[in-house]
Amino acid sequence: MVADELTKNDVAPGTAAPLVELRGITKAYPGVLANDAVDLTVRSGSVHALLGENGAGKSTLVKVLFGLLQPDAGTISWQGRETRIVSPAEARRLGIGMVFQHFSLFESLTVLENIALGMAVDADAALASRIVEVSTRYGLPLDPDSAVHTLSVGIRQRIEICRCLLQEPALLIMDEPTSVLTPQEVGELFGTLRRLASEGTAILYISHKLDEIRDLCDEATILRGGKRVASADPGKQSANHLAALMMGDTLASDALASEPAATRGDISLGRREPEGRPEETTARLRLEAVSLAAGASQAIALHDVSLDVHGGEIVGIAGVAGNGQDELMRVIAGEVCLPRAEAVQLDGRGVAHRHAGLRRRLGLGVVPEERLGHAAVPSMTLTENGYLTGHHRRALGRGGFLFRGASRRFATEVIERFDVRCNGAESLAASLSGGNLQKFVVGREILQAPTVLVVAQPTWGVDVGAAVVIHKALRELADSGAAVLVISQDLDELMGLSDRIGAICAGRLSALHATASVGVREVGLLMGGGALAA
Amino acid sequence: MIRLERRAAPSRIMGWMAPLLALLATLIAGVLMFALLGVPVLEALQAFFIDPLSSHYGLAELGVKAAPLIMIGVALSIGFRAQVWNIGAEGQLIVGAIAGGSVALLFHEVDAWFVLPLMALGGILGGMAWAAVPALLRTRFNANEILTSLMLTYVAALLLSYLVSGPLRDPDGFNFPESRLFHDAALLPRWLSGTRLHVGFLIALAIAVAGWVLLTRTLLGFALQVNGAAPRAGAQTGFNQHRLIWFALMLGGGVAGLAGLFEVAGPIGQLLPSISPGYGFTAIIVAFLGRLHPIGVVFAALIMALSYLGGESAQISLNLPLAVTGVFQGLLLFFLLAADVLIGFRVVIGRTSLEPQ
Numbered sequence: 001m002v003a004d005e006l007t008k009n010d011v012a013p014g015t016a017a018p019l020v021e022l023r024g025i026t027k028a029y030p031g032v033l034a035n036d037a038v039d040l041t042v043r044s045g046s047v048h049a050l051l052g053e054n055g056a057g058k059s060t061l062v063k064v065l066f067g068l069l070q071p072d073a074g075t076i077s078w079q080g081r082e083t084r085i086v087s088p089a090e091a092r093r094l095g096i097g098m099v100f101q102h103f104s105l106f107e108s109l110t111v112l113e114n115i116a117l118g119m120a121v122d123a124d125a126a127l128a129s130r131i132v133e134v135s136t137r138y139g140l141p142l143d144p145d146s147a148v149h150t151l152s153v154g155i156r157q158r159i160e161i162c163r164c165l166l167q168e169p170a171l172l173i174m175d176e177p178t179s180v181l182t183p184q185e186v187g188e189l190f191g192t193l194r195r196l197a198s199e200g201t202a203i204l205y206i207s208h209k210l211d212e213i214r215d216l217c218d219e220a221t222i223l224r225g226g227k228r229v230a231s232a233d234p235g236k237q238s239a240n241h242l243a244a245l246m247m248g249d250t251l252a253s254d255a256l257a258s259e260p261a262a263t264r265g266d267i268s269l270g271r272r273e274p275e276g277r278p279e280e281t282t283a284r285l286r287l288e289a290v291s292l293a294a295g296a297s298q299a300i301a302l303h304d305v306s307l308d309v310h311g312g313e314i315v316g317i318a319g320v321a322g323n324g325q326d327e328l329m330r331v332i333a334g335e336v337c338l339p340r341a342e343a344v345q346l347d348g349r350g351v352a353h354r355h356a357g358l359r360r361r362l363g364l365g366v367v368p369e370e371r372l373g374h375a376a377v378p379s380m381t382l383t384e385n386g387y388l389t390g391h392h393r394r395a396l397g398r399g400g401f402l403f404r405g406a407s408r409r410f411a412t413e414v415i416e417r418f419d420v421r422c423n424g425a426e427s428l429a430a431s432l433s434g435g436n437l438q439k440f441v442v443g444r445e446i447l448q449a450p451t452v453l454v455v456a457q458p459t460w461g462v463d464v465g466a467a468v469v470i471h472k473a474l475r476e477l478a479d480s481g482a483a484v485l486v487i488s489q490d491l492d493e494l495m496g497l498s499d500r501i502g503a504i505c506a507g508r509l510s511a512l513h514a515t516a517s518v519g520v521r522e523v524g525l526l527m528g529g530g531a532l533a534a
Numbered sequence: 535m536i537r538l539e540r541r542a543a544p545s546r547i548m549g550w551m552a553p554l555l556a557l558l559a560t561l562i563a564g565v566l567m568f569a570l571l572g573v574p575v576l577e578a579l580q581a582f583f584i585d586p587l588s589s590h591y592g593l594a595e596l597g598v599k600a601a602p603l604i605m606i607g608v609a610l611s612i613g614f615r616a617q618v619w620n621i622g623a624e625g626q627l628i629v630g631a632i633a634g635g636s637v638a639l640l641f642h643e644v645d646a647w648f649v650l651p652l653m654a655l656g657g658i659l660g661g662m663a664w665a666a667v668p669a670l671l672r673t674r675f676n677a678n679e680i681l682t683s684l685m686l687t688y689v690a691a692l693l694l695s696y697l698v699s700g701p702l703r704d705p706d707g708f709n710f711p712e713s714r715l716f717h718d719a720a721l722l723p724r725w726l727s728g729t730r731l732h733v734g735f736l737i738a739l740a741i742a743v744a745g746w747v748l749l750t751r752t753l754l755g756f757a758l759q760v761n762g763a764a765p766r767a768g769a770q771t772g773f774n775q776h777r778l779i780w781f782a783l784m785l786g787g788g789v790a791g792l793a794g795l796f797e798v799a800g801p802i803g804q805l806l807p808s809i810s811p812g813y814g815f816t817a818i819i820v821a822f823l824g825r826l827h828p829i830g831v832v833f834a835a836l837i838m839a840l841s842y843l844g845g846e847s848a849q850i851s852l853n854l855p856l857a858v859t860g861v862f863q864g865l866l867l868f869f870l871l872a873a874d875v876l877i878g879f880r881v882v883i884g885r886t887s888l889e890p891q
Contacts, residue, residue: 335769357772368770377764388760389771391753400753 018077019044019171019202020065020096025074027060034060036226037074042171042219047193047203049213049234051246052223053435053463058206061223062173065204066098067091097164098173101434101461103156105148112144115163135162138192150299152322153489154185161192172196173204176461178212185320190216210239210464222246243464283308284483285364285452286345290331290338290352300324302331305509307502309452309483314474315512316498317487318523324507325456325487326369332454332485333366334359346452360392365450367441369457369487371434375441378430382422385429386411386444393448410447418443418469435466442470446477453477454485459493471497491523505529538879548877553823553834556869563865573852581851582844582858592843594729598801599839600832602627602793602810604738606817607824607831608745609789613782615749615826616758617765620783622668622683623790624814625690626661630791631798632694633660635805638720638798639702639713649719653795661791662784664690669783673776679783687814695807702805713805722800734796738835741789745828758782790814811842811859819867838863 022040026033035057042048052058063069065076067085075082078094085091091098105114115131116123128144135142140158148156157177164172174193178186193203193216207213213220213234220234222245230245287307294301302324309315319325330336332344334356341350346362360366366389368374376385387396387407396407411425418439422432429437438459445453458474459467474497478484487504488494494501495515502512503526510526522532568578586592606623613620620626634657641649667686671677699711707714722732749755757773758781765775797809820838824830845859 333770334772335766355772355774356770360772366770368766370766373764374766374770377760377767379763380760384756387756388767392771397753401751402753402756404751 018042019079021077022061022065023075023077025061025064025071025076027057027064027069027071033226035064035071035074038223038226038228040065040221040228042202042204044170044202045197045200046218047197047205047216049217049220050204050206050223051210051213051220051242053246053465056223056246057226058223059175059433060226062098062175062204062206065091066096066173092167092169095168095170096173097167097169097171099157099160099164099175099177101175103160105156105159107149108147110145110147111142111151111159114148114159115144115166118163119166130166131162134165138162138165138195139188140192152320154321165196169201171202171204173206175206177205178207178209186212210234210242213242214239246464282348283345284311284347285309285332285454285485286348287332288342288345290328290343292327292331292336292338300327300507302327302507305504305507307485307509307512309485311451311481311483312478313499314478314484314486314497316494316501316515317485317504317509318491318494318501318527319487319489319504320527321489323504325489325504327507328504328509329366329368329454329456329487333364333368357392360389363393363451365389365445365448365453367445367453367455367458369460371437371441372430376429376437379428381411381426381428382415382420382432382440383408383411383425385440386414386425390444390448393450414440414443414447417447418473434460435462438462439466439469442473446473449480450477450482452483452485454487456487457490458486458488459490467493491520491527495520495523503527536881536883538875539882540879541877544877548873550825552870552873552877553825553830555873556823556866557837559869559873560862560866563869564862567861571854573854578848578852578854581848582862583840585847585851586840586843590726591729594726594731595843596836596839597725597731597735598729599842600835601732601735601738602797602813603817603820603835603838604832605734605741605793605796606786606790606814607820607835608742608828609786610817611821611824611826611828611831612745612749612755612758613786614821615762616778616782617762618779618782618786619680620665620668620683620786621680621818622665622685622687622814623786623817624810624812625683625687626664626787626790627794627797627810627814628687628690628694629664629794630657630661630787631794631805631809632690632697633657633663633791634795635713635716635798636702638716639805641717641720642714643717645717645719647719649717650722650799653720653799654792657791657795658788659791661787661789661794663787664791665783665787669780672783673779679779683783691808694805694809698805698807704804711807715804716799720799721803722796730801732796732800734793734800737792737796739832742828742832745831749828754781790817816863819863819870823866823870838866841866 018041020042022038024037024039025035026037027035038057038061040061050058050061060069064071065085067087067090076085077083083094085094106117112128112131113123116127121127131142131144135158140162142158142162148159177189197203205213205217217234220232221228222230222232224246232242234242287305290302290305292302300323305328331338334354337355338344338352341353343352345351346359346364349362351359351362372378377388387402390396390410391402394410396410397403408425414420415422415425420436420440420443422436432440442455442458455474458470462470474484474486486494486497498515500512501515501518501523502510503523505527506529510531513532518532525532565575565579568575587596606627610620610623634653637653637656638649664686665683668679668682671682672679698713702713704712704714722734725731725733725735749759757768758778760768761773761775761778768775793813794809798805802809816838820831820834823837824834841859841862845856848854848858849856
């Protein structure tokens with residue numbers, strides 16, 4: 001899928017000395033052994049994959065390596081010398097850089113100021129020119145003077161990567177970096193990473209996308225339940241085998257049955273043929289020439305967006321981050337109201353002027369992209385987060401009062417039906433791993449039996465097992481007669497999941513096409529603002 | 535170099551212990567302060583903390599001081615949980631007292647059952663009107679309510695001072711800046727004879743219980759807390775942020791106004807140039823000391839009420855300045871905030887993580 005600049009055989013990882021060696025790392029949290037005597041060896045010039053489901057202990061291990069956590073037992077050797085990494089500053093001093101899945105950028109500052117802050121240097125012209133130089137050299141073009149709040153997720157990731165590269169790390173840790181990128185951008189990122197590896201940088205690459213790992217990585221360490229279960233050369237193993245190692249026997253067989261190669265490119269969850277779609281019925285969700293000016297809370301203006309989603313189908317909207325997806329979600333969800341009622345219609349009823357709660361009571365389910373702080377309240381329990389949107393359509397209260405027992409039962413139902421790994425309904429949302437919280441917020445909407453469900457980035461940062469659960473649930477919901485709209489930057493996901501697909505670019509929505517009749521190349525064209533010949 | 539590092543998981547137990555630790559630290563600091571002033575420490579502590587509680591009258595006075603603190607503290611806690619920072623309860627209290635007191639003066643010598651309820655209504659509406667200004671500025675122009683509500687406090691104090699020395703001055707009062715004494719029908723019923731304890735204390739307790747029900751059992755209370763913790767999560771499920779801001783400020787203003795009316799219709803019995811020893815500000819400390827929990831606020835209010843009584847008692851028996859009360863209140867808030875910081879962060883002595891590499 002990617003034009004190799006350098007094949008991975010150009011480096012010979014087996015011969016290089018270990019750059020960092022973790023031995024017997026153990027870290028326990030109350031009730032959980034997150035890492036149980038884990039070993040990990042990364043060599044200079046190699047791309048090393050860290051594979052595992054949510055909760056397998058990847059994040060804990062990486063946090064130990066980056067000095068954010070202190071292990072209960074175990075040792076870290078850096079360039080052959082045993083070291084204690086007591087803080088991220090210490091890690092950076094040694095030459096470890098990390099790009100987090102959740103970015104830590106100040107939105108009101110510029111790219112240059114953010115990078116300067118992270119490095120504790122002055123935001124001067126010299127730094128600006130270094131940013132331009134490094135970012136261009138590694139294929140991550142950045143404008144140092146743009147304010148971060150105007151930039152898309154994809155560009156923000158570039159800032160984080162560039163910030164790391166400026167410090168010329170010997171080891172670069174990447175946590176799920178491709179979740180927000182287009183196929184072309186993924187290709188560019190891989191080019192960057194291969195180039196870094198060829199210059200001798202070691203890369204520790206955390207991902208759930210098995211095909212990417214097979215494509216990019218020289219070595220893989222697989223974690224399950226806090227233990228290292230295997231090391232493998234991903235290029236020599238089938239994706240099936242890797243998935244089986246990662247998920248253990250029980251889940252793997254289930255996941256593999258519905259997802260043959262367990263890779264995103266091959267998702268085909270019983271997709272309907274185009275003629276199976278009940279086109280004659282009224283659309284359950286209709287957008288009629290929605291336009292929205294850019295403003296304080298909208299970075300991108302929407303232009304004349306029209307869309308029909310019928311019962312029984314899944315419509316996918318592809319697009320590079322920051323092309324109006326957030327704004328479209330806000331308009332559909334009712335966070336932004338429009339004066340013309342018919343602009344947004346649910347089952348033929350104009351609701352664009354009505355607030356989000358009323359739309360939800362009419363059958364709209366919404367799963368925003370940002371899990372913490374938007375889809376869920378981090379400091380509240382799952383019971384409370386279930387009530388947050390569940391009270392509209394489930395009997396969780398009456399006359400302005402809320403029923404705690406009913407709310408807890410609802411949350412428990414979501415937890416059980418969607419296999420959310422947590423310490424019960426009273427655990428805080430913030431304590432769940434990303435994939436488990438995502439299963440919870442998706443499950444919360446689906447168990448309200450919505451007639452229209454709109455989901456943004458349903459599997460961003462989610463492991464294969466959870467992604468399968470979520471995809472299956474979305475398909476079943478559509479099969480039961482609901483209209484499902486999926487807005488995602490993961491093109492493989494959309495190609496596998498949706499019946500019809502379109503793309504949003506600069507606030508304009510392309511025409512929708514039957515997914516079976518288009519390929520990745522055509523959708524890529526739509527994502528760039530092009531149109532397909534009829 | 536000393537710096538603070540965020541703890542991974544703040545202790546919940548310490549969250550509840552913090553007020554007790556802060557009280558202990560305040561006591562120790564108080565002892566030190568008395569010792570430095572050359573005051574006999576034991577006598578001072580006795581005067582400050584024991585004497586006020588050693589008589590029926592003293593206990594009743596505790597209730598008198600605690601009533602407005604409970605009322606306002608509960609209302610402010612609810613607002614603070616929604617991240618609505620109404621710092622101007624003192625001004626809302628004063629305007630409530632003006633509005634309710636004006637009703638009393640309007641119906642002077644009218645012996646009717648409706649006078650008191652009408653005064654209470656006046657007090658509530660007066661406080662709400664004063665809080666409506668920051669609410670409007672916040673929702674319309676996004677002006678910070680901390681500044682606007684605080685500044686309006688001083689406007690309210692000057693308004694009261696103007697009214698009692700002008701339009702509302704007692705015509706038979708020898709030009710003293712005071713209103714008439716309220717007529718009997720305009721005074722709150724006493725609860726215990728021979729004391730100043732009035733029904734306002736019972737209403738304050740009822741407000742605390744109602745506040746607890748609101749926060750823990752109602753959709754509105756839930757919406758307020760969601761708005762405080764994650765406003766966007768509230769927006770996606772349809773909680774209207776502007777309405778919540780209005781509600782929080784109207785609640786704070788209305789309750790503060792009622793508390794002000796209770797002061798002038800209860801212990802004071804007329805409008806004076808100064809009607810509150812800073813209840814509206816002290817209630818902010820009360821709200822945090824009570825962990826923004828309505829029941830916690832009741833206990834916190836009793837403690838702060840004691841600091842008022844202790845200050846008076848120490849003034850009488852030991853000749854200490856009344857400022858001792860303010861010092862104790864300030865120390866308590868200081869130690870409480872310090873404890874809260876240390877619960878969320880740990881102190882690290884060493885190199886900073888921002889040091890150039």
